[in-house]
Amino acid sequence: MFVDKIARWILERINELDYELKIIDYCIGIRYSYVIVEGAKGQSMGLAFTPLEDVVYQPMARAPNINSLLELVSSTSILNKVLGVALMNALSNYLLWCLNNTFGVIFLYNVNLIEKLKEFAKEPIIVIGNMKPLVKALRSENLKVIAVSERNPCYRQGALPDTLIARVIKHANTLIVTGVTLVNDTIDYILNLAKGKRVILVGPTAGAHPRAFIDNGIKVVASLSSKDIEKVKEIIKLGGGRWSFTDYCIQYIAY
Secondary structure (H helix, E strand, O other): OHHHHHHHHHHHHHHHHOOOOEEEEEEEOOOEEEEEEEEOOEEEEEEEEOOHHHOOOOOOOOOOOHHHHHHHHOOOOHHHHHHHHHHHHHHHHHHHHHOOOOOOOOEEEOOOHHHHHHHHOOOOEEEEOOOHHHHHHHHHOOOOEEEEEEOOHHHHOOOEEHHHHHHHHHHOOEEEEEOOHHHHOHHHHHHHHOOOOEEEEEOHHHOOOHHHHHOOOOOEEEEEEEOOHHHHHHHHHOOOOHHHHHHHEEEEEEO
């Protein structure tokens, strides 16, 4: 499946470079979870959204281990998958920010996401994941957003259930997709429906190396990397979300 391919690509790059990394901290928070890895070149943090609607009554997660990355991301336990995606993102951030390995990807830092999406997105647009600030900004720029879908009923607020996305996706040219689809494996269903369309993957959970995404059909990646790891840790432990920790991160667009 898609997330397995991304994790395998990252592990192969880490192993090729022969860097010894270890996990020094991890946490499952009520909004976001994180894993921190450390090596000779420093520390890096990976984030993943915690989908509370999918974790009720699930057993406790297992402690993450770099050697068990593929097992974690392919697990049917959402808590294990959350830690697996966060670990995948931590390893990716080590490649990117500690080793400066972009593998030929173009990065734009701290740019206006909406302005760049106006360049990359071809209308009509469907947004998968009710990212309200993003949807509002797109529409304020008169971009034609024809539908928004959301898996969690608590966040839906007028968006379509994700079960209905197949009925509208054929009318779009661009899909802007939350990285949370990597955690719940809906990314495979979406990409199957989106053949021939532009897919833009966004959010902190989309923090894996963009080269892996681009080589597997994603057009553009918009994510972030923690620059003040200790502050981001504190915010996550206190229940903060993306808009609480963004100021302590580097935002980027990659293509």
